[in-house]
Amino acid sequence: MDPTLFTQLLISGILLGGIYALASIGLTLIFGVMKIVNFAHGEFFMVAMYLTYWVVHYFHIDPYLATLILVPVVFLIGIVTYYLFIRPTLSSSVLAQIFITVGLSTIIQNVVLLFWSADFRSISLGYATDSLVLGPFPALHIEEAMVSPARLIAFGLAILLSLAFYLFLKLSYTGKIIRATSQDRSAALLMGINTDRIYRLTFAIGIVLVGLAGGLVLPVYSVHPFVGFDFVLIMFVVVVLGGMGSVVGAMVSGLIIGVVEVFSSYWIGQENKQVIYFLVFIAILVVRPSGLFGLKEEEELEHIETID
Amino acid sequence: MLKVSGLNVSYGDVQVLFDVSLEIRVGEFISIVGANAAGKSTLLRAISGLLKKTSGSIEFQGKQLVGRPPYAVVEAGIVHIPEGRHVFPLLSVRENLEVGAYTRRKSRKDLRRSLEELYGLFPQLYHHRDQLAGSLSGGEQQMLAIARGLMSRPTLLTVDEPSLGLAPMLVEKTFQILEHINKENVTVLLSEQNVFNALSMSDRAYVIENGRIVLTGAGKELLTDEHLKKAYLGM
Numbered sequence: 132m133d134p135t136l137f138t139q140l141l142i143s144g145i146l147l148g149g150i151y152a153l154a155s156i157g158l159t160l161i162f163g164v165m166k167i168v169n170f171a172h173g174e175f176f177m178v179a180m181y182l183t184y185w186v187v188h189y190f191h192i193d194p195y196l197a198t199l200i201l202v203p204v205v206f207l208i209g210i211v212t213y214y215l216f217i218r219p220t221l222s223s224s225v226l227a228q229i230f231i232t233v234g235l236s237t238i239i240q241n242v243v244l245l246f247w248s249a250d251f252r253s254i255s256l257g258y259a260t261d262s263l264v265l266g267p268f269p270a271l272h273i274e275e276a277m278v279s280p281a282r283l284i285a286f287g288l289a290i291l292l293s294l295a296f297y298l299f300l301k302l303s304y305t306g307k308i309i310r311a312t313s314q315d316r317s318a319a320l321l322m323g324i325n326t327d328r329i330y331r332l333t334f335a336i337g338i339v340l341v342g343l344a345g346g347l348v349l350p351v352y353s354v355h356p357f358v359g360f361d362f363v364l365i366m367f368v369v370v371v372l373g374g375m376g377s378v379v380g381a382m383v384s385g386l387i388i389g390v391v392e393v394f395s396s397y398w399i400g401q402e403n404k405q406v407i408y409f410l411v412f413i414a415i416l417v418v419r420p421s422g423l424f425g426l427k428e429e430e431e432l433e434h435i436e437t438i439d
Numbered sequence: 440m441l442k443v444s445g446l447n448v449s450y451g452d453v454q455v456l457f458d459v460s461l462e463i464r465v466g467e468f469i470s471i472v473g474a475n476a477a478g479k480s481t482l483l484r485a486i487s488g489l490l491k492k493t494s495g496s497i498e499f500q501g502k503q504l505v506g507r508p509p510y511a512v513v514e515a516g517i518v519h520i521p522e523g524r525h526v527f528p529l530l531s532v533r534e535n536l537e538v539g540a541y542t543r544r545k546s547r548k549d550l551r552r553s554l555e556e557l558y559g560l561f562p563q564l565y566h567h568r569d570q571l572a573g574s575l576s577g578g579e580q581q582m583l584a585i586a587r588g589l590m591s592r593p594t595l596l597t598v599d600e601p602s603l604g605l606a607p608m609l610v611e612k613t614f615q616i617l618e619h620i621n622k623e624n625v626t627v628l629l630s631e632q633n634v635f636n637a638l639s640m641s642d643r644a645y646v647i648e649n650g651r652i653v654l655t656g657a658g659k660e661l662l663t664d665e666h667l668k669k670a671y672l673g674m
Contacts, residue, residue: 304537304544307530307534307537307538308538308541310527310529310530311527311530311534311535311538314527314528314529314530315525315526315527315528317489317521317525318521318525318526318527319538320489320509320510321487321489321509321513321518321519321521321525321588322513322538322539322541322542322587322591323509323510323513323514323518323541323542323591324510324538324541325508325510
């Protein structure tokens with residue numbers, strides 16, 4: 132393959148993958164801590180895109196600034212959603228939990244459709260419409276590669292935010308409490324941890340992370356009521372591939388899926404690109420059924436629910 | 440200090456504890472002994488607030504604990520070391536201890552002092568402080584579970600089957616540690632199937648059978664009780 136083309140595709144893939152990583156961390160976090168699969172995750176992505184869009188539209192501020200300003204709002208949406216829909220089903224069957232988040236997804240899509248119509252809306256970065264040119268690098272036989280500034284900024288911020296969240300989880304006291312709760316809820320209760328509060332916080336953080344991803348891509352993608360669906364499918368692939376509950380896994384497999392997607396859409400076309408990343412997905416799962424960074428079954432924990 | 444009266448506990452429709460009453464005074468070492476499935480763990484878990492279907496009264500230093508969530512029980516000063524240790528396997532030994540100090544998290548200095556004290560009491564935990572708890576041996580995990588419980592400086596420690604799955608030498612050591620903790624003014628409520636060891640250490644003990652307390656008395660006296668000798672000591 133032509134090295135220039137290869138470099139171009141690789142760069143585009145990595146840039147895309149950074150966004151997938153950030154968007155998926157929240158999903159894997161919520162699953163890891165609460166054992167709940169949030170099927171409405173893509174809708175929070177979409178809602179955050181809309182909120183950013185309206186803030187930019189009415190107040191004419193920078194979309195990245197708007198994304199950051201909206202963090203408390205998105206956090207609050209997470210808290211309210213937790214109380215209204217997630218908390219009541221925490222001790223219900225898995226089926227009920229699936230129904231509640233799938234139902235929520237449908238409701239959000241249609242409410243948004245009702246208020247803001249099915250129109251595609253987009254913004255453009257006034258200050259960065261021209262592509263950046265990398266290269267040429269004659270020694271590597273690479274001619275010029277083009278990079279869209281909006282994608283580059285989105286990627287940079289996404290990676291920065293993902294790393295910041297990872298460090299928070301690893302180093303802060305609250306992060307340790309969240310990890311302890313995810314590893315053994317009953318032991319966490321016995322340490323005096325109010326796990327309900329930790330669940331509430333975890334869910335809201337997960338929503339904030341996907342919301343940030345939504346805001347960051349607004350200069351690249353148009354927003355419409357069903358944009359979440361386009362992304363959530365990939366988020367699920369990323370989460371399962373990385374190992375459900377693994378934050379590092381989501382970051383690594385986000386990048387992998389981004390690269391695979393870009394290469395396959397070049398080779399076999401935009402409309403069939405899913406075929407390839409699902410094949411890669413299946414191939415990796417055959418070798419490592421619990422995902423790249425998932426726990427093997429024997430490492431998983433049993434809970435003290437046995438009768439005395 | 441702790442007064443349990445008329446306690447009934449059910450799992451779903453199955454009642455497991457019937458009208459259980461017991462009393463613990465400050466500084467005592469109390470054992471609950473009985474066969475597997477007699478209701479020992481259930482009693483400790485009910486005191487900790489882990490069980491929903493609980494009626495009766497559990498009074499701790501004048502406060503009613505029935506219906507209170509587990510974190511309120513810990514805040515009141517009771518810490519439960521669960522059966523099967525339940526350390527956080529993917530946190531380091533040190534992180535496990537830090538999480539144990541949750542109710543005292545506001546004071547960094549306090550936390551560091553507790554850590555130093557417990558490392559003194561459990562040198563092997565200091566040695567392994569940066570290792571993942573899941574990679575420790577069973578005996579070390581039991582020590583970690585006890586140390587983690589002590590991080591919040593409880594006044595009453597309830598310990599569920601600490602000898603389970605441990606080699607005899609480690610069982611001995613675990614009991615020594617518990618005796619030491621008790622001498623340091625922590626009241627201990629121990630549930631054990633290892634009847635002989637438990638009774639020899641205890642000030643008083645309760646024998647539980649099929650969810651009912653059938654016998655109580657000083658530990659050493661119970662060792663000579665005919666029924667107990669036949670049923671639990673094989674004599």
